[in-house]
Amino acid sequence: MKTNKMRSNFSMKTFFYIFTIFMLILLYVSLNDLKSTNEELMDQKMQSLEFVMEKMLSKLEEDNFSRKKQAEMKYILQWTSPSTMPFVYMGKGQQHFIEKNCTFTNCYVTNNRTLLRDYKNFDVIAFHGPEVIRLGKSSLPSRRSHRQKYVFGSMESSDYYPVCSNKLNDFFNWTWTYRLEPYAKWGYLTVRDSEDRIIGPKNEMHWMKLAEMEDVSDEFKNKLKSKNKAAAWFVSNCNSRSGREKFVKKLQDELHQYNLGVDVYGNCGPLKCSRNSENACDMAVEKDYYFYLAFENSFAEDYVTEKLLRALRHDAVPIVYGAANYTRFMPDGIYLNARELGVENLARKMNDIISNPDQYADFFRWKNHYSYHDSLDSVDSDYYCGFCAMLNDEEYVKVPSVIKDFRKWWDPPGRC
Secondary structure: OOOHHHHHHHHHHHHHHHHHHHHHHHHHHHHHHHHHHOHHHHHHHHHHHHHHHHHHHHHHHOOOOHHHHHHHHHEEEOOOOOOOOHHHHHEEEEEHHHHHHOOOOEEEOOOOOOOOOOHHHHHHHEEEEEHHHOOHHHOOOOOOOOOEEEEEEEEOOOOOOOOOOOOOOOOOOEEEEOOOOOEEOOEEEEEEEEEEEOOOOOOOOOOOOHHHHOOOHHHHHHHHHOEEEEHHHHHOOOOOOOOOOHHHHHHHHHHHHHHHOEEEEOOOEEEEHHHHHHHHHHHHHHHHHEEEEHHHHHOOOOOOOHHHHHHHHHEEEEEEEOOOOHHHHOOOOOOHHHHHHHHHHHHHHHHHOOOOOOHHHHHOHHOOOOOEHHHHOOOOOOHHHHHHHOOOOOHHHHHHOOOOOHHHHHHHOOOO
């Protein structure tokens, strides 16, 4: 194995340096005994010898440090394509971890299965969810080390990519998905408290009640007065599994009686918002729209994407449409749940809230106590940094773990 060969090389180097230093010491002692015979010449030779010995000792220290660092490296093998989202952002080697200034940068990413001669020598073998569920048994690793972690990673909804069989039961040790538990998390947003500490999202949140939160300032209330349109929706997938486009069509019809509507941007509507003008579009949401439709393309537990973050960061009340337990992501009273309300009740409630500026302002009380952030904006919430940190938690890594019934954990109820 390459690792054994490297250790062997280090051992040979160390032996060579120690042997050479030993011989130099003998020479040093011998010369010291002869020093009195030719004082000036011997001084020169002694200084030269001392310099060589210092260089050799320094080199030995460097090699020992290099060997130690090599042993500490955590190797991650991407078994499936490295160009798929979000694996592509892991970069190659230590690239991402160094560029992001992660607390731990000793994680090495590659898709070269022979880098360490045998793929059993990798600390982690990572599998991209949408790909691995379609692989046959012959395309999966046939051997594994007890110390390795096989990791299922996906930011895509399980509703679009269910496994629908038991073939991956007892296969994965860890998961790395949008699901909030049980292992690593790949999330779009991070919740912080007023002291900038990360508090969520997570399964059990302890939010302040809306009535306990401070009122928004008069200045903020005045800012909200610029809003003059009911709702915006940015969307590109017009044929979703969740059927959100059908819900919006019915909502449009229902809002018509209140002289309200939903402005649809992107592939599924008449308005456009290109990637190059996203900031301008976000500012339009902040300035003009009371509500923003955070409608997911499918129904899966904890599947909450950047759509929710857009609303929360740009002063629009989110209207959610998904299968998540949204109290894991937001306090009650700061959003509307379209699936729970239904089309008629939702339209009526939107109209009532728009007609009552003080009630509308109460939806933003949370801003005095919490803040929402893109997870990649900070080192302490960056999920790639977090994964490398997890690999460096030796006690955690030692804990035996396996997803016994992966199908039950991953597939939405009744999906297959």
